[in-house]
Amino acid sequence: MLARIQDLGAATLTAIGRIGRSSLFLGRLLAGLPLLVKRPGLVIQQLYVIGVLSLVIISVSGVFVGMVLALQGYYTLVDFGAEQSVGTLVALSLTRELGPVVTALLFGGRAGSALTAEIGLMKATDQLSSMEMMAVDPERRVVAPRLLAGFIAMPLLAAIFILLGVGGGYVVATSMLGIDGGAYWSQMQANVSFSDDIANGVIKSLTFGFVATWIAVFEGYDCKPTSEGVSRATTRTVVHTSLAVLGLDFLLTALMFD
Amino acid sequence: MPSSQDNGVLVDVRDLRVARGGRPIFDGVDIQIRRGEVTAVMGPSGTGKTTLLRLIGGQLKPDSGQVVVEGQSVPALSRSRLFRLRRRMGMLFQSGALFTDLTCFENVAFPLREHSGLPERLIRHLVRLKLEAVGLRGAAGLYPAELSGGMARRVALARAIAMDPKLMFYDEPFSGQDPISMGTLVQLIRQLNDALGLTSVVVSHDVKEVATIADRIYMLADGRVVESGTPAELQRSQSAWVRQFMDALPDGPVPFHYPAVSLADDLLGEDSA
Numbered sequence: 001m002l003a004r005i006q007d008l009g010a011a012t013l014t015a016i017g018r019i020g021r022s023s024l025f026l027g028r029l030l031a032g033l034p035l036l037v038k039r040p041g042l043v044i045q046q047l048y049v050i051g052v053l054s055l056v057i058i059s060v061s062g063v064f065v066g067m068v069l070a071l072q073g074y075y076t077l078v079d080f081g082a083e084q085s086v087g088t089l090v091a092l093s094l095t096r097e098l099g100p101v102v103t104a105l106l107f108g109g110r111a112g113s114a115l116t117a118e119i120g121l122m123k124a125t126d127q128l129s130s131m132e133m134m135a136v137d138p139e140r141r142v143v144a145p146r147l148l149a150g151f152i153a154m155p156l157l158a159a160i161f162i163l164l165g166v167g168g169g170y171v172v173a174t175s176m177l178g179i180d181g182g183a184y185w186s187q188m189q190a191n192v193s194f195s196d197d198i199a200n201g202v203i204k205s206l207t208f209g210f211v212a213t214w215i216a217v218f219e220g221y222d223c224k225p226t227s228e229g230v231s232r233a234t235t236r237t238v239v240h241t242s243l244a245v246l247g248l249d250f251l252l253t254a255l256m257f258d
Numbered sequence: 259m260p261s262s263q264d265n266g267v268l269v270d271v272r273d274l275r276v277a278r279g280g281r282p283i284f285d286g287v288d289i290q291i292r293r294g295e296v297t298a299v300m301g302p303s304g305t306g307k308t309t310l311l312r313l314i315g316g317q318l319k320p321d322s323g324q325v326v327v328e329g330q331s332v333p334a335l336s337r338s339r340l341f342r343l344r345r346r347m348g349m350l351f352q353s354g355a356l357f358t359d360l361t362c363f364e365n366v367a368f369p370l371r372e373h374s375g376l377p378e379r380l381i382r383h384l385v386r387l388k389l390e391a392v393g394l395r396g397a398a399g400l401y402p403a404e405l406s407g408g409m410a411r412r413v414a415l416a417r418a419i420a421m422d423p424k425l426m427f428y429d430e431p432f433s434g435q436d437p438i439s440m441g442t443l444v445q446l447i448r449q450l451n452d453a454l455g456l457t458s459v460v461v462s463h464d465v466k467e468v469a470t471i472a473d474r475i476y477m478l479a480d481g482r483v484v485e486s487g488t489p490a491e492l493q494r495s496q497s498a499w500v501r502q503f504m505d506a507l508p509d510g511p512v513p514f515h516y517p518a519v520s521l522a523d524d525l526l527g528e529d530s531a
Contacts, residue, residue: 126355130414133315134369134421135344141372 022218025139029147029217032140042145043152050111050146051153057110058103058157059164065102066165069093070172074179083177087184088191090169095192095201099162101249104208107154108241112216115146116237119220120230128221143217150216154209155202162201200256207248212241266293268425268457269314274323276309283309284320285481296451296458298468301478302503302512307461308352310478311427314459315347316340327425345373348418349427354410356402362389362413363398369420388416392446408439412446419450425457426450432464440464444471465504469493477503479511 036043073089119142122128128138166188173179192198216237223233269291276284283306291297299307312318313325316332325332330343356365366385370376376384389395392412402410411431418426428447432440448471451458462468468475469489477485477492477500484499485492492500502510518524 125358126351126353127357129317130349130351130355132317133344133347133349134372134417135341136369136372137341 018222021222022214025218025221026214028139029144032137032144033148035140036145036148039145042141043148046145046149047153050115050149051157054107054110054153054157055160057106058161061102061106062099062161062164063168065098065161066090066094066168067172069098069165070169070177074173074177083179084183085187085191086173086177086179087166087169087186087188090173091166091188091192092197094162094165095197097249097253099158099165100201100204100208101245103158103161103205104154104212104245105242107157107209108212108216108245109238111150111153112212112237112241113234115150115213115216116220116223116234117230119143119146119217120223120225120233123221123223124225124227124230139221143221147213147217150213151206151209154212155205158201158205158209200252203256204249204252207252208245211244211248215240215244267291268293268328269459270324270326271310271314272324272326274313274325275321276306276313276318277321282481284323286323287478287481287483289476289483289486291457291459292474293457294451294455295473296448296460296471298460298462298472298475299478300461300463300465300468300475300503303463305478306481307463307478308429311349311429311459311461315344315349315427345421346424347427348421348423348425350411350415350418350429350431352430352433354402354407354414356410356414356417358402360401361398362394362400362402362405362416365402365413366417366420369417373421384420388420389413391419391450392416393442406439408435408442411435411439411443415443415446415450419454419456422454423456426459428458428460428462430462431460432462432467440467447471463503465506479503 069090070086073086073093074083077083077085077089119128122138122142128142131138131141170181170184173184174181219233219237219240223229267290269289271287271289271291274284274287274289275282287310289297289299289310299310301307309318313320314327314332316335319333327343328346330339332340332343335343356362357368360368363385366388367381370381370384374381386395386398389398392415394409394412394416397405397409397413402413405413431443431447435443444467447458447460450456460468460472469492472489475486475489475492476483479499485495485497487495492504495501495504499511501507502512508514519527
């Protein structure tokens, strides 16, 4: 019994320690971000790795999620004779919820885990240490460009996801369900508000991008420098990102759409 | 300037104490590294030789005692002053620690591009010269994964001297090398030291190789310096530590057995449990 309480205490202390370390780490990184203005090349390179290389999975998922939404929405709406509103349903679901959330989950699995593994391996093979001995700060040279690229890439990926989802929904609605194309768009235009729905979706995707990238780079930088340490850190990135995104999504939804 | 500059001491370590996880690694270590010399730090595995280099390079802080490089106390330096000091230091890691996604050429160019602000054409010339110095100009386009262990270490050496450091650290440069590349590295360390006017610190447990190039040897054991002097003086030393290490005796002050309860107790204890 006493051992259980002791374990609980130890786990709590470890968790608090990690929160503290990751906050300090984030603070140092943010302080170093302005220096990247002089080295845009570093950020662009990471934007390619994090953003462009994630495009395929994001695009394909976006199209399919949009198509499924149109199908599912249609079968419910048709009972009420409201099937012409399927465009609204697809667009609102995507901009408010599924776009930011699913993109962030995919982003954590695709780009976040890769970031953690890359930084962790650089640590395990002394590359970060050797950089320090060359008087190059690895936090600024290696981590900061990745963090910034993640911030920028994630909202853009979410936007692409939503766009393609709406397109996929259109194709299904017009070709399979017999909805008029004009109704699909005009219903959407009439019922989706920029200031409420789209702006809030953007706020969500910015938040998720920030948290997902922060978790990924911190786990990599803080991992135990062994192969097991790197593999655990990669797993933790995916798990923590998913939990953080889902938890924050509830919080943001409750705050923004009252 | 402090007086340590006058008598030719570049790195002055005094009464250094470091403990890790309750176990003392250094328990009052004094080491003076003189300008222009090759100083070797030897000792059995696990005596904190690598830790010593990290302390001098400022990657770790001691619990107490002083580490002074060029008259500056390393643990007390601010981050930016420490980074400025490190530009005059080079370190060869045991693993080489080359950037695996960059070619040899780009590895050597890395510190120059980060710090020198030189035009690209000049950097290309400099990198070729550094690679030529370690005999690997021809390997410039290869990736670290395509190199043998010895070659990787020489490329890492070229990268470490790219910024023309004053002080070079070598962490176990000979471990895991075949006799040919071992001989090459031994020669390179001495030649670079003399030709470029470096001060070198070699951390190693390869007695024979180190004895041929070192001007001075410090022998670490049990958290202290147990003996120091020229290689010839160490050969004559009667210290039990030195004799065991130099003559590779299996048992001595460094015990063959890891500390444990007696074998009889261990075996009997298991039966009664």
